[in-house]
Amino acid sequence: MFNSEICAISKCDAIKISGYKTCYRHIVNKKAFEVNILNYLNLNEKFLDLNITQFPLNNISIENKRFYSCKFSEIILTNVKFINCYFWQCFFDYSEFENCSFINTNIKFTCFAGSVFNNCNIESSDLLHTNFNGIKSDNFSITGADLYFSGFVNSSLHNTLFYDCNLKKVNFSKSIRKNVSFKQSNFGDAIFDNWDKVEEV
Amino acid sequence: MKLFTLYNLKGNVNTYLVGHESGGDALIIDPGHIDLFLLNLLEDNNYYIKSILLTHDHENHTKGVKTLMRIYEPLIYSKRAMISGYPSTTITPNSVLNLCGFNITVIEIPGHSDDSLVFRIRNALFIGDVLSAGKIGYTSNPIAKKLLQDNIKEKIFSINEDLIIFPGHGPPTTIKAEKEFSSFTF
Numbered sequence: 001m002f003n004s005e006i007c008a009i010s011k012c013d014a015i016k017i018s019g020y021k022t023c024y025r026h027i028v029n030k031k032a033f034e035v036n037i038l039n040y041l042n043l044n045e046k047f048l049d050l051n052i053t054q055f056p057l058n059n060i061s062i063e064n065k066r067f068y069s070c071k072f073s074e075i076i077l078t079n080v081k082f083i084n085c086y087f088w089q090c091f092f093d094y095s096e097f098e099n100c101s102f103i104n105t106n107i108k109f110t111c112f113a114g115s116v117f118n119n120c121n122i123e124s125s126d127l128l129h130t131n132f133n134g135i136k137s138d139n140f141s142i143t144g145a146d147l148y149f150s151g152f153v154n155s156s157l158h159n160t161l162f163y164d165c166n167l168k169k170v171n172f173s174k175s176i177r178k179n180v181s182f183k184q185s186n187f188g189d190a191i192f193d194n195w196d197k198v199e200e201v
Numbered sequence: 202m203k204l205f206t207l208y209n210l211k212g213n214v215n216t217y218l219v220g221h222e223s224g225g226d227a228l229i230i231d232p233g234h235i236d237l238f239l240l241n242l243l244e245d246n247n248y249y250i251k252s253i254l255l256t257h258d259h260e261n262h263t264k265g266v267k268t269l270m271r272i273y274e275p276l277i278y279s280k281r282a283m284i285s286g287y288p289s290t291t292i293t294p295n296s297v298l299n300l301c302g303f304n305i306t307v308i309e310i311p312g313h314s315d316d317s318l319v320f321r322i323r324n325a326l327f328i329g330d331v332l333s334a335g336k337i338g339y340t341s342n343p344i345a346k347k348l349l350q351d352n353i354k355e356k357i358f359s360i361n362e363d364l365i366i367f368p369g370h371g372p373p374t375t376i377k378a379e380k381e382f383s384s385f386t387f
Binding site: 006013014015069089091093094109110111113114129130131133134149150151153154155171173174 | 204334365373374377378381384
């Protein structure tokens, strides 16, 4: 599912925030909004079409939640832990992750394009068909993850570890990799340059 | 609008089901494979498939047409006159269709195939094999590749950057992300 209702403010074509008539930028009382959204996250386990674009989320552990077609674009997460969560077709594009963890959290058909990961880790999680194109990472570790058919095209990976990961059909074309380790991972099945020599759609 | 993405392991193809919150008439884009999961999804949401939209006539995107025709007898919309032995309404490029209560803008992007179409419904682009996250679609020769790149630049990259792209293969992306991070230079 996918919500596409537009902000009520004239000439603004951003998607409106869930439960509000406007996008995050046009919400007048942002403090009240933050309280509402944190309550909403605490009280529910399953979220459909939740849109909290640009919302800053700090020092929180989110456990046993399922997110479907949710929009978290340009969100800023600091010290956030996702434990036993599930994301299906969600958007975290152009977001910032600082000291964040994804543990036993399965992520499918999700877009992290253009995001920044600093001091983050992903453990024992599936990241199938996930779009990491253009991400920038530093001190980022992904361990025990299935990344089948995911993409890191044009990404800039620094001090990044892929440990015991399935990298089949993972696309690293045009990525910059400094101090990147693929220990115990099948990087031979991944796609590196030159793109013209590999399978296309 | 409710959108469901269905993934078919055979060929790694995405099929998209678009309907209303309240059920009723629904349309399906690129039915590469019809399985019990999809049929149950249709019944659970009280959907009736009235229209099939095809981004292009490649078998991995059309294989489910026969099954849907037997169950629902929907109208097929593509750039071809016949699909899998069934008549298809030939879509005029740059037209706006109204199907199942949705306005659908049709954009013609040849290159991957000569019949490639892109469908825009609200702020979602169903782009078939024109591109997928980080790359453009396969082309059989340099002329087709140039044609595809030029058309993407002119007709897709000129639209609102926040539009979400739902490709025929792989994860979703956005126009903004493809402009910045595609492995191809435009």
